[in-house]
Amino acid sequence: MAEAEQRIEDQSDKTEQTGQISQDKTGQTGQTNISTSLAPFNELLNKAWKVYRLKLKSLLGIELISALAAIAIIAILLIGIALFAALAAVVGKSFTVVVIILGIILALLAIGALFYLSFWSQVTLLYNACAEEPIGAIESYKKTRNRIGGFAWIAVFSGLISLCGFFLFVIPGIIFSIWFSFAAIIFLFENERGMNALLKSREYVRGKWWGVMFRLWALAGLFVLLSWLFSAFGAGLKAVNAPQIFMFLSDFIQSVTSFILAPLQTVFLYYVFKDLKNLKKDSALTPSKNTRTAIIVCIVLGALVLIALVAISILGAVALSQLGIDIGSLLQTK
Secondary structure, X not given: OHHHHHHHHHHHHHHHHHHHHHHHHHHHHHHHHOOOOOOOHHHHHHHHHHHHHHOHHHHHHHHHHHHHHHHHHHHHHHHHHHHHHHHHHHHOHHHXXXXXXXXXXXXXXXXXXXXXXXXXXXXXXXHHHHOOOXXXXXXXXXXXXXXXXXXXXXXHHHXXXXXXXXXXXXXXXXXXXHHOOOHHHHHHHOOOXXXXXXXXXXXXXXXXXXXXXXXXXXXXXXXXXXXXXXXXHHHHHHHOOOOHHHHHHHHHHHHHHHHHXXXXXXXXXXXXXXXXXXXXXXXXXXXXXXXXXXXXXXXXXXXXXXXXXXXXXXXXXXXXXXXXXXXXXXXXXX
């Protein structure tokens, strides 16, 4: 009886060991089946295309509102300049300086308004493209009204970093532009601001840089190819001396096509980010202090490069004017 019980216990132990081994193997197999790479380009593009078609009306509405507002601002500027010019002719030389100052103030206000509109429309387009629920164009503008300042800081910071990188022999600029591609999305949907959004974007991309670059550049390449086809078609029309109306229609169709397809890039960017986030959901996204310091240095250097470029442009224009060289004629000859 004791021997039978011992045999049963031995068999149960073997069964448990076998079960553990099979569970271990199953667990290992399950782990190996987990994807550690980004989804293929065509899969991401297919997802983005479906969402883009569903949101096309609201996305185009956002673009159209921005375009009409920009046209209105420019029209007000031109009308104001014309009125100031007429006023200067009426009041004479004694008030010419005052009129010029007023014209400069109006121009600066218009430029500021265009920048504000640009940031607002960009953040609104991004918000609408990435929002899970369908939302209209007007409602999207209302929801992003308080996000313009934070988005502007991220755009300025990433622009200065990329400028610094391109100034350092181009390649660092390409690396930086991929690193910080998702900073605005992180700002909108993960409530990270400024530097934290930039650093978190880099942490998402880290280890997947080549995959992200390939997918973003592949879509950009499709847009470049489409533009090239339109340009080749226009060149063909010129070669056969086609009527001017056909060339105008070709340019118009190209502009409309670019206008309609532009939001697709934003939707695609979101799905690349979403895929990255799924891959790194269990990973720590905490940048080192050295990384933070390096990014701050790049921002400062980018600002210095921008100031230097503006100063060189102004000094160059002054030097050319003193030599009696018309800048407009130089541009026309090119």
